[in-house]
Amino acid sequence: MSDLLLIATSGNVGIVRLNRPNALNALSQQLIDQLLSALRAFDKDPDIGAIVLTGSERAFAAGADIRELTSLTFVNAYMGNFLQSLCDGVTSIRKPVIAAVHGFALGGGCELAMMCDIIYAAENASFGQPEVKIGTIPGAGGTQRLIRAVGKAKAMHMILTGEMISAQEAEKAGLVAKIFPPEELLDGAIDYAQKISNYSAPIVAMAKECVNSAADLPLTEGLRFERRMYHATFATVDSKEGTRAFVEKRPATWTHA
């Protein structure tokens, strides 16, 4: 794999770092292809329980590679189903994916962060959908996920003006789960990813699937789905172990079964 991505592990956590510093991690097609391969490889690895996706100190990602967009036409975007692989690829990962955002998360970079399950941000992070400034609109979920995360007023303001919001505003609005000093962000995200990895893998996957279904289902259907998944947890070895361990006042030993 080329150095557009840096891949590492820490305990049971897979770490993927976007590495195009000269272009502020702009998402070229080549970078996206490599990112999806890395995420899929960690998703299949039984030793990995969660994945942290990060960028550089200056930028998580400054969006789609604008140089590549200059040659895009309607016909080749439409016929090639441009962005489908990115959108479906990230959201099809079964294990939790945590975005650790330093610096700019703009356009496709903000959309990529929103495809992840949790966003942790450094105090210097900024989020925005500035596509209007270059004559286009968010195309990888920005108009749909941002409104669900921050509400219509803020989403419309960001998308129509192209203005960025700070990490502090993003946390207040509900886009970001936690803010860290920049030098503590990656370790903080890895610690939370390890904490999640220490739980039962099938239970974590069920919880993730239920929470994500809330974006697609009406409330009654979502509640029904949650209830069925809740019933299903009692078919796992880990639910027996977890409940017995509590009663016996000992730590649970998860077998992921």
Ligand SMILES: CCCCCCC/C=C/C(=O)SCCNC(=O)CCNC(=O)[C@H](O)C(C)(C)COP(=O)(O)OP(=O)(O)OC[C@H]1O[C@@H](n2cnc3c(N)ncnc32)[C@H](O)[C@@H]1OP(=O)(O)O
């Ligand atoms: C394949 C698709 C993936 C999903 C896409 C879904 C649809 C999304 C569309 C978009 O994302 S459109 C792009 C939205 N993003 C932007 O408009 C941000 C563009 N960048 C900036 O406004 C600025 O760079 C900045 C982030 C405010 C930083 O400004 P600063 O003055 O600090 O640095 P620069 O000198 O501008 O940048 C350094 C270097 O990086 C290059 N660069 C920055 N962003 C991009 C980009 N999105 N694409 C390509 N290249 C980018 C910039 O050109 C500079 O390079 P050089 O000119 O020095 O070679």
